[in-house]
Amino acid sequence: MNGTPDSESGTRPRRGGRPAEGQPVVDRAFALLGAFDSDHRALSLADLARRSDVPRSSALRLARSLVHVGALERLDDGRFVVGLRLLETASLAPRGHGLRAVAMPYMEDLFHVTRQHVLLAVRDRGEALLVERLSALDASPVRYRVGGRLPLASTGVGLVLLAFAPAAVREHAVTAYTPEHGDDDIRTPADLRRALAEVRRGDHAVGRQSHPWRLSTVAAPVRDGDEVVAALSVVAPSSGFPDAGYGPAVRATARAVSRRLSQDGGRPAPLEGL
Structure with a gap:
């Protein structure tokens, strides 16, 4: 049950394929964040790119930016995990x-x-x-x-x-x-x-x-x-x-x-x- 529906009908964006041409950076950033779930709490760069359908080079650039602002954290073994900045922001919802x-x-x-x-x-x-x-x-x-x-x-x-x-x-x-x-x-x-x-x-x-x-x-x-x-x-x-x-x-x-x-x-x- 991962991902976010894109309409009140409950339809979700398709996971397969590469991001659409001209897809906003924020969409790709949320695709990376959406790659995590309860069974995938720590992801390698390869897994992050595959599960988010973002090309590996773009996934690396975005992941580094997200680490910089605290939305992601990087473990000693190189895998990425969700950062505490998201918890801080989510607490305001x-x-x-x-x-x-x-x-x-x-x-x-x-x-x-x-x-x-x-x-x-x-x-x-x-x-x-x-x-x-x-x-x-x-x-x-x-x-x-x-x-x-x-x-x-x-x-x-x-x-x-x-x-x-x-x-x-x-x-x-x-x-x-x-x-x-x-x-x-x-x-x-x-x-x-x-x-x-x-x-x-x-x-x-x-x-x-x-x-x-x-x-x-x-x-x-x-x-x-x-x-x-x-x-x-x-x-x-x-x-x-x-x-x-x-x-x-x-x-x-x-x-x-x-x-x-x-x-x-x-x-x-x-x-x-x-």
């Missing part, structure tokens, strides 16, 4: 760390009640982007990581975000849907359409999956006024999953975050003492 600053106290309360995975995600065009995750040491394994991307059509937070997305985004997702590892009850486009309608009616999503682990989830929308800006969920083992207990807790937490966002005018409160 209101839909990321800003939202997290507002939601975190409520997420911590929910975490202490459930002792499971508590997720907060926003929609980034055709995918869900995980903003925060709290997990107990003995919680069931999941593949989700902060900053990682999740499919909209087969995760609890994704279903909530998709259900309240613009109609064109929902329709594209339904039309393009194919079964994948995800919710056991959504196997066809018609299933997805019904599931999204149920989420809108009930203002929450309930999902279950059996692969690669047997997990269940309850997710609810976080609003800033009338707009759904994020989704909050609990993910736990399906065995003994207490729908009746987790559901109200997740919905109450999402409403509390929504009220705080509205009170703050959509702006995160300042973090005192930091």
Whole structure:
């Protein structure tokens, strides 16, 4: 799930081939940064050029520039890694760390009640982007990581975000849907359409999956006024999953975050003492 969609429909730029003639430098720079993911945290110059589809000579020049400004760092063995300058800049994103600053106290309360995975995600065009995750040491394994991307059509937070997305985004997702590892009850486009309608009616999503682990989830929308800006969920083992207990807790937490966002005018409160 790497890369960034280039339209609200979720279409991504093609990886294959060389950069288009006259492609702006900033596009090639972001192509280099986009070559990194959770399975490729350190890349040689050859791998960086190959995964970004940028010619090796251009990749070297751009990588040196990015190292100079701190967006990349170079290890002793010559490989490149993402630099701390990007973390510093990303911390200013209101839909990321800003939202997290507002939601975190409520997420911590929910975490202490459930002792499971508590997720907060926003929609980034055709995918869900995980903003925060709290997990107990003995919680069931999941593949989700902060900053990682999740499919909209087969995760609890994704279903909530998709259900309240613009109609064109929902329709594209339904039309393009194919079964994948995800919710056991959504196997066809018609299933997805019904599931999204149920989420809108009930203002929450309930999902279950059996692969690669047997997990269940309850997710609810976080609003800033009338707009759904994020989704909050609990993910736990399906065995003994207490729908009746987790559901109200997740919905109450999402409403509390929504009220705080509205009170703050959509702006995160300042973090005192930091």
